[in-house]
Amino acid sequence: MIVGGDGYCGWASALHLSKLGYEVAIVDSLVRRLFDEQLGMYTLTPIASLQKRVKRWKEVSGKQLAVYIGDVCDFEFLEDAVRTFKPEAVVHFGEQRSAPYSMMDRNRAVFTQQNNVIGTMNIMFAIKEFLPECHLVKLGTMGEYGTPNIDIEEGFITITHNGRTDTLPYPKQASSFYHLSKVHDSHNIAFACKAWGMRATDLNQGVVYGVHTDETSLHEELINRLDYDAVFGTALNRFCVQAAVGHPLTIYGKGGQTRGYLDIRDTVRCIELAIANPAKLGEFRVFNQFTEQFSVNDLAKLVTRAGAKLGLEVKATNVPNPRVEAEEHYYNAKHTRLVELGLEPHLLSDALLDSLLNVAVQYADRVDMDQILPAVSWKKISSKPKTVVGTA
Structure with a gap:
């Protein structure tokens, strides 16, 4: 069961697991599509309705996806879905996943x-209550850790203090109300594993980039989202779209902000590996899910070089950073456990950048230039609701 299966990571994962032979159910409230309507910003790639997507997947693959439309915050709905489908694993993508969105207003x-x-x-x-053997695979975020001046371990750290040693959860330094929600999730899940004997894998994922997986490439109605706006668009996807339309790459602040990144094709493979190698009953385990580390300045240089190969004149500009974060810092995060399970990463190459840039060029006429510059400030968050970004 994939909660949030209509979203960016969830849709790609649903198709990947279905192709592998898993019986897959999608649970989704479709609220991500509602955000688009509320904010007046849309994915660069035109995505079909969930109903059309599921129908097309059956035609293309011969495999059926079960669909449950509803909100997991409604426990009666969730109970009916899990008791009907009886999943052996629940992959939980079903969360509001944008830091800027969480910082727009109260x-x-x-x-x-x-x-x-x-x-x-x-x-x-x-x-x-209903699935005591079920394995929860929960999407967390590397943003839970913040940017400490020491190496980031995978979930836990062994420390010695006043002559005594213990292994403890790695300290969390979240940088938005979104990231803080993920910290709360991790603590709640860890407690449930200890108290109830639940089995869970917390996947602290880095920044995902890319559009296509083998499955979403099979038909235009299966294509995935590509968010490029300043609320939901991630750095590399945004830069590629900006390059395609001739807008300077928007580097926030000094551009030294460094994070872990991974290809959407590696996201679906990581989900596959976590399911195929489940945690033990009572075990709470943490995997850092990324493949490479880049600073924002690194990404800008890579996109500039890739754009030149395609005949695009790419420039960059430093804009005031709307976030409250270190713009130059040490960053070294461990990420070995998924590789040990068999992950063979798709590293960010010129060919991949060419592909992503080509998608951006293909749909460049869909770009709303008003959505490119940041419009959400961490320090100016208000109790008054915003309506539409760019016009409010």
């Missing part, structure tokens, strides 16, 4: 925390 900050934390707790209780 309403959206509260929504992010309620939706993410309560939805996760409902899934935990559904597993406890």
Whole structure:
């Protein structure tokens, strides 16, 4: 069962697992599509309705996806879905996943925390009550760790203090109300594993880039999202779209912000590996899910070079950083456990950048230039709700 299966990572994962022979159910409230309508910003790639996607997947693959439309914050709906489908694994992507969205105003900050934390707790209780053997695979974020001046371990750190040694959860330094919701999730899941004997894998994922997987490439109605706006668009995807339309790459602040990155094709493979190698009953394990580390300046240089090969004149500009974050810092995060399980990463290559840039060029006429510059400030968050970004 893939919660959030209509979203960017969830849709690609649903098709990948279905192709592998898993019986897959999608659970989704379709709220991500509602955000587009509310904010007046849309994916660069035109995506079909979930109903059309599922129908086309059956025609292309011969495989059926079960669909449950509803909100996991509604426990009665969730209970009916899990008791009907009886999943052996629940992959939980079903959260509001944007830091800027969570920092737009009080309403959206509260929504992010309620939706993410309560939805996760409902899934935990559904597993406890109805699916005690079920494996919860929860998408976390590398953003839970922040940017400490020491190496980032995978979930836990062994420390010696006043002559005594213990292995403890790695300290969390979240940098938005969204990232804080993920921290709450991790603590709640760890407690449930200890108290109830639940089995769970917390995937602290880096920044994902790319559009195509083998499955989403099979038909235009299966294509995935490509968000390029300043609320939902991630750095590399945004830069490629900006390059395609001749807009300077928007580097926030000094550009030294360094994070872990991975290809969407590696995301679906990581989900596959986590399911195929489940945690033990009572085990809470953490995998850092990324393949390479880049600074924002690194990405800008890579896109500039790739754009030149395609005849694009790419420039970059430093804009005031809307976030509260270190713009130059040490960053070295461990990410070995998924590789040990068999992950063979797709590293960011010139060929991959060419592919991503070509998608951006193909759909360049769909770009809304008003959505490129940042419009959400961490320091100016207000209790007054925003309506439409760019016009409010």
